Amino acid sequence: MCETIVLKNGWVIDPEKKNIVKEDVYIVDGKFASLEEIDSDHKTEIDVEGSYVSPGFIDMHVHVFEAKTELGINADKVGIDQGVTTIVDAGSSGIDDYSSFRKTIIEPNQTEVLSFINISRKGLCNGLSELADMDELTTLDELQEILANEKNIVGLKARMSASVVKDNGIKPLEYARKLANEANLPIMVHIGNAPPEITEILPLLTKGDIVTHAFHGKKGGILSKDDRLINEAFEAIERGVLFDVGHGTSSFSFQTMKKYKEKYQYPFSTSTDIYIGNYDKPVGSLMTTMSKLLAIGYSLEEVVASVTLRPKLALALAEQGSLQHGTRADVTVFKIVNQDETLIDSHGEQMKVNKLMVPHLTLRQGKVVFESK
Numbered sequence: 614m615c616e617t618i619v620l621k622n623g624w625v626i627d628p629e630k631k632n633i634v635k636e637d638v639y640i641v642d643g644k645f646a647s648l649e650e651i652d653s654d655h656k657t658e659i660d661v662e663g664s665y666v667s668p669g670f671i672d673m674h675v676h677v678f679e680a681k682t683e684l685g686i687n688a689d690k691v692g693i694d695q696g697v698t699t700i701v702d703a704g705s706s707g708i709d710d711y712s713s714f715r716k717t718i719i720e721p722n723q724t725e726v727l728s729f730i731n732i733s734r735k736g737l738c739n740g741l742s743e744l745a746d747m748d749e750l751t752t753l754d755e756l757q758e759i760l761a762n763e764k765n766i767v768g769l770k771a772r773m774s775a776s777v778v779k780d781n782g783i784k785p786l787e788y789a790r791k792l793a794n795e796a797n798l799p800i801m802v803h804i805g806n807a808p809p810e811i812t813e814i815l816p817l818l819t820k821g822d823i824v825t826h827a828f829h830g831k832k833g834g835i836l837s838k839d840d841r842l843i844n845e846a847f848e849a850i851e852r853g854v855l856f857d858v859g860h861g862t863s864s865f866s867f868q869t870m871k872k873y874k875e876k877y878q879y880p881f882s883t884s885t886d887i888y889i890g891n892y893d894k895p896v897g898s899l900m901t902t903m904s905k906l907l908a909i910g911y912s913l914e915e916v917v918a919s920v921t922l923r924p925k926l927a928l929a930l931a932e933q934g935s936l937q938h939g940t941r942a943d944v945t946v947f948k949i950v951n952q953d954e955t956l957i958d959s960h961g962e963q964m965k966v967n968k969l970m971v972p973h974l975t976l977r978q979g980k981v982v983f984e985s986k
């Protein structure tokens with residue numbers, strides 16, 4: 614007996630094919646299947662007429678270490694309840710607290726929780742200046758030991774702004790570069806207020822690395838005064854570095870995003886940097902963040918690719934972020950509702966929108982784990 618689910622009549626968004634087609638989606642025993650494989654005697658049909666059906670959304674930048682960090686928010690609250698099937702905790706935990714992170718966050722939540730492990734042993738569990746003391750950084754031996762035992766670590770996190778590194782400038786990132794090369798992992802780098810300067814940070818990044826908060830509106834960002842990419846940013850993109858939204862409390866600017874969109878079409882990823890202090894405002898959710906990008910003028914296909922295909926490629930995820938036959942059926946079903954709303958960026962700039970993405974159904978491994986009321 615095979616357990617079969619058919620999602621009927623939805624608008625299916627396939628980010629790999631870059632199209633939206635009205636068709637049914639078949640799931641057999643938790644994996645995407647074809648019509649020929651379904652077991653008609655054990656079939657559950659779910660009518661999703663009027664909704665969009667996408668590979669499960671991936672939010673590459675969240676903070677969900679509830680027990681050990683002040684900013685941690687509940688994983689399922691920002692995960693499956695908001696139509697996000699995979700979240701990546703961006704550096705809340707370092708090696709010291711990682712087993713507790715696995716036991717209290719990864720294991721009990723229904724949302725898949727992956728992590729960029731902080732290069733500081735204590736992560737964000739001991740204040741927010743975790744790279745101020747070079748002696749606190751994880752050694753290569755320590756890193757390799759934890760990688761041998763933990764399966765959900767997909768990269769390293771280095772927060773490169775003045776308040777985090779204090780007098781160390783660029784040194785923590787030079788150190789992270791060596792670790793990443795040896796361990797063959799991408800680095801997610803947070804950019805913010807200098808020092809270090811962005812012109813020191815970007816040249817250290819290689820193909821596969823991710824710059825989060827890329828579209829912030831602070832001084833010293835990716836755009837020069839004439840609204841063109843600075844050379845270092847242009848060269849980083851050309852090398853295969855991925856720019857990521859990482860909305861956060863103070864790191865997403867409508868103006869920066871609009872200026873970037875006017876001149877450049879490079880793929881980017883969308884993430885929230887959601888935590889307890891910005892859940893209400895200005896971030897809201899991944900879909901709220903995506904609604905802002907729609908209002909700025911990005912297409913639905915592009916915005917969906919930014920939370921599926923882009924993270925899939927960046928993190929070399931085999932099962933997530935696609936509708937490919939035989940892969941794990943994590944699915945986000947959402948609606949676009951016509952509703953007038955004023956959304957804000959991290960600077961409080963308002964934008965009137967009339968379309969909002971809202972979660973409808975979330976499936977993990979072919980099972981419905983969230984349903985909107």
Ligand SMILES: [Zn+2]
Pocket residue numbers: 674675676703861886
């Ligand atoms: Zn963050």
